[in-house]
Amino acid sequence: MKKKLLGLVACVATLALSGALLAGCSGSGDKTGGDSADGKETLTVGFDQSYPPYGFVGDDGKFTGFDLDLAQAVCDKNGWELKLSAIDWDAKDALLAQGNINCIWNGFTMEGREDGYTFSDPYMLNEQVIVVKAGSHISDFAGLSGKTVMTQVDSAALDVLEGDQAEVAATFKGGAAQTIGDYNNAFMQLDSGMIDAVACDLSIAQYQIAANPDKYVQLSTPLSTEHYAVGFKKGDTELAQKVTETLKQLDADGTVKQLCEKYASYGISYDNWVLGK
Incomplete structure (x- = not known):
């Protein structure tokens, strides 16, 4: 019993020291x-x-x-x-x-x-925008009514669609934007026709359009303007x-x-x- 107690005390001491060391390495605001x-x-x-x-x-x-x-x-x-x-x-x-x-x-x-x-x-200046497939005939927010729109989980685009642009999102299929873990997969689904649009940062839209100039277009009106x-x-x-x-x-x-x-x-x-x- 004494050995177990001593072992427990040593373990607690070790854990306390480890916690102190971790705290010292985690940054303290300065x-x-x-x-x-x-x-x-x-x-x-x-x-x-x-x-x-x-x-x-x-x-x-x-x-x-x-x-x-x-x-x-x-x-x-x-x-x-x-x-x-x-x-x-x-x-x-x-x-x-x-x-x-x-x-x-x-x-x-x-x-x-x-x-x-x-x-x-x-x-860096940024905007939240909507990207659709070229030839989709979607040219404005009204054209998104009844369409499936996807964005990244916990993204600025989702914040906007649940906030200032909630009325626009309410017109989407299902009454809200769908979410996914990352934008690469969102654009794969847009390319395959599984969804109709992606709501994302301007930089993401510019990247995808630059890589696929004949495949995607960006709606001219942004959802919001912001900064990185x-x-x-x-x-x-x-x-x-x-x-x-x-x-x-x-x-x-x-x-x-x-x-x-x-x-x-x-x-x-x-x-x-x-x-x-």
């Missing part, structure tokens, strides 16, 4: 998430790996995208090590709260989410400000424009960059 093996501070970025052109798996099987390159440039500027964490989008809030990631950086709309996160300054920003745990003000400051420096030295040009064929435009302008 620093990045722990140190790498070479002593550098690490910025762990949570992103959706199926969200081109901001974050996705390239032809070489490696993670790539405009936001991931931007995050790498910020880390290089500050002497940080970047750690990319492909996450389940539904789990992003829990992962951020637990300190598994330092930020959400992946075409992340800030409007309507201000109460849940501390954001960097907005850096980097989302941090509520209260992580110092890190958010540091990232904002660094993004401004990267814009001033031409890095941002170079990255926009790198991803121009994916629908990224420097004209939509708003930070510092």
